[in-house]
Amino acid sequence: DQQVKQNSPSLSVQEGRISILNCDYTNSMFDYFLWYKKYPAEGPTFLISISSIKDKNEDGRFTVFLNKSAKHLSLHIVPSQPGDSAVYFCAASALWSGNTGKLIFGQGTTLQVKP
């Protein structure tokens, strides 16, 4: 079963507008969430994370929101730039797993930012 789900395979936005990428999870034991950005044929790079004790974390143009009751998190990119075009993966982990590096990933959302 898919414990972390990104239900939108793709998203297209205009440069300068907001991009909102969504992620849902099923396991209430998850307590740390991350977003990674990935270009084709490259490894993912870490973008931003949030712990379950927070509901928002901001880093420059990137903000992650966490709604624990809904088991939902979202990544907001404002303003979107053409260089943001990539695949974005949501990931989750739980302290009970013994190591936060053991991440469970969603399927990814391909973001295209049009100039």
Add this chain to the structure above:
Amino acid sequence: DGGITQSPKYLFRKEGQNVTLSCEQNLNHDAMYWYRQDPGQGLRLIYYSQIVNDFQKGDIAEGYSVSREKKESFPLTVTSAQKNPTAFYLCASSSDRVNTEAFFGQGTRLTVV
């Protein structure tokens, strides 16, 4: 520069042959991981190791084997028992601090011909 190095970037293997993918890190991380990415799917965990000389199976370990003889190295062998080995393989590492991200290598594209 500190980081994770995977080699080779592209690898071709004949059906029925074993092949070993290399992963080296100089970040002094205790934990290392192997993930597999297939088109339209997320990253799935194959094996992970939290300490030298110890490793555990992930979600899709069948047909794979690993070793962790050194802290810096975590090679993955794709055996002939792996039924669908063509994929993009990613190695990652992380420290043992709580709530920290994993760092990924650049990946190895394995194609079985």
